[in-house]
Amino acid sequence: MALKGFASFAIRKAIATIITIFAIVCVNFAIFRMVPGDPIRMMFRDPRVTAEQMQLVREKFGLDKPLWGQFVSYLRELFQGNLGISFWQRRPVLEVIADRIPQTLLLVVTALVLAVIIGTILGAIAGWKSGTKFDSFILTISLAMYSIPAFSLGIILLLVFAFQLSIFPFGGISTPASGLTGFGYWKDVLWHMVLPAIAIIFWYIGEYVLLTRSSMMDVLDQDYITTARAKGLKESAILKDHALRNALLPVVTITGVNLAFAVAGIIEVETVFSWPGVGRLMYDAVMKRDYPLLQGTFLVFAVAVVLANLVVDLIYGYIDPRIKVGKPQ
């Protein structure tokens, strides 16, 4: 009985996710086929390419078939895991992207975990102490952190700490041709990760502080806090058992929404720091006009966000008893 509410919730969410992914796939297809003008002509702006050569390419990519036919083969290939061939690297797009995923995950997960922990703690304290100087201070700082775009921050960090002060490396994930292995290698990677991680974290901390703070302030206005006080409970118990647990619920929900923005941070920061991840890959694809790769990275990002949202929703459904236990019988 206890999990009945959760089971139906989980199934509903899973179905919605599948539908959304399918919609994304359609949108992905549509965007690249509805290019104004001839896509082949856009790919090969070089006037030396002859009309016959362009027609060959057209046939090869199936672009001479009617739109519906193209869509069907697109779906078929997608199911087989075929995302096309990258023009630039002349390898399957899926391979190219797969190579880069671990690096992105490393950066994202580290940055996010740190940001969430620091942000929610600071935000909870600020909300608990709202109205004090500490709170105003945190509020202003967080607003500032939240407003600085990641790429701007990245560039400044690069200029100051890498170029001027030479403390951190200029970019990349490890020192080239260093021959380091094992622990030494990972230390090197960590060192390279510091600046990009900071650039991503900034916005996130600002966001989480603001969020947790306002959530905490809302909770403190609620009647059950007065009830808790009327029981003669210690302030620390009220904070921990009553305020915090309720204040953190909306924070979990927002994490899902924020993930889309995390992708932006990833792309910006990986570009600035030449971090070999999927974000940088998207930038390179744009610069090199590698449309299959661009399409592939978009798909990967979009689906990743949707799946991550599903996970967040499921976690939330589990920790909020109003959903876990469901409506009364």
Place this chain on the structure above:
Amino acid sequence: MLGFIRELERVKGFFQLLLTNKMGLAGLSIFALFAIAALFAPFLHTVDPSKVGTVENILLSPCRQFWFGTDDLARDIWSQVIYGSRISLTIGFLTAALTIFVGSLVGLIAGFRGGKIEELLMRIVDFFMMLPELPLMIVLSAVLGPSIWNIIFVVSIVSWPSTARVIRSQVLSLKERAFIEASRCIGASDSLLIFGEIMPNVVPLMFAQAVLMVTWAIYAEAVLAFLGLGDPLTISWGMMLHFAFESGVMSRAPWWVVPPVASIVILILGFTFLGTAVSDVLKPGYRETRGL
């Protein structure tokens, strides 16, 4: 007519309140600063920002003639910064206007009509909100080609759903309030209700959303430009950074990088402060808590 004058008084009062708020004051001041730069650009010791200069003037550090120095094509960076404010503000406001227009329309219709129309519109909105913004903007820009109008269009497409949602939920909560039922009881028609009762309560929210959207649009243009998807005919702050980044000499020319970054950050900060101030001032009971 009288109603219109009354509304003007309310607007005036709102701005006066906004000025008393510290953040509002800061935000408006920053905006004023950049607005002046944009409006009076030709009179502020500037030259044509895209004018390529002579070889001796490449990568000069700040000096008497070039207040912020020059870039790798000997273009004056100070001019680029000043004229860049035109681009940022223009794109910011036009995008915000388009976004608010489309988003509010959808939100109003969905909220007011309800039923199947609302469901359909909201499903579209929900779907759009699931898509990650920057990748979508990148892809659309790459496909449509770089130009100011495309940028405005692309950023609007990505941002209208959140405005739609906000406006719709406001309309829904207004619908519940008794005065709508009361008005219907005395025979008010739908359009009268929309314009007479609902709009006045929604307009402040639209304004708050507009400020938010300007902030977002300025950022979006800067990012897209930095990633190489800006309008090549103009040099926005983001484009400056793109050029600097791609030139390979960024490390040796901090004067090229710092002014555009500072401009982007300060302008965004200014609008963020303004946005916070606006949403505070619009909260019911704000006057009372300030003891006015």
Place this chain on the structure above:
Amino acid sequence: MALLEVENLKIYYFTRAGAVKAVDDVSFTVDRDETLGLIGESGCGKTTMVFALMRFVTPPGRIVEGKIIFDGNDIIIMGDKEMRLLRGKGIAMVFQSAQNALNPVMTVGKQIAEVILQHEGVTKEEAWEKAKKQLESVGISGERAKSYPHEFSGGMKQRVMIAIATACNPRLLILDEPVTGLDVIVQRQLLTLINSLRAKLQLPIIFITHDLSVIAETCDKVAVMYAGKIVEQASTVSLYKNPVHPYSQALIRAYPSIKGKKRELRSIPGAPPRLINPPSGCRFHPRCLYVMNICREEEPTFREKDGHLVACHLIR
């Protein structure tokens, strides 16, 4: 000695617009086995006053003057820790049946066990058992201790609140509009429960409401509040049979009754005053049918008539 003695209590809210005199020189007592009803319109200060009994008055409100003597100790000058120990154990309170008076993410049993653990040196298991027994005592099956608040109806949630409040055998129970907003049948059930608990636990109660019929069911004596002041105190029966103060008379008269002669319903003209700038003299004078010159100038003190304490110039 009475259990609770409130003397000349003044609670003001200091806003930028001025001081709101929410409670202005209020005195009353509650003995060890009686139930005091506190009746008055919204905004007359009754909730502020009982909040002061728990020392819940926060800035911009402040207890400006007066004494609240509970079992011989003045609450106002008590230390913070002492006061905290008093809450839930010495004095307990049930709030208006709000949707959110219970923590939505904590089981009902835990919320009862919490107050037991706080005040009594028992183990977690013992507290849980006691919590289940508390639920039984308010008519809810002990099995439901593991349920969450959202699984209960409004009336049942109020029962839980009562279970929490009576868990540590408080010496005084305050009920602030406990049945307001619930449907009549649920009201009846709750009032029956409250009365039986009162008898079983020998519990003195302060009962706040604006509903005359509820007071008639549960209270021994009544204090009528108007605009931050008490205007009449009497035993319930006596007040209803023979209200002395014009405001009390108007209240009773405004209440429709099925029995008795058919008569015109009379509401009280005007509106309650804003407490930033209360009327001079007797605060009720702008709405009083019997107003005299002295009413506008001088505040009436308590006088005795027929066993009632009344603040009105009409007497003597």
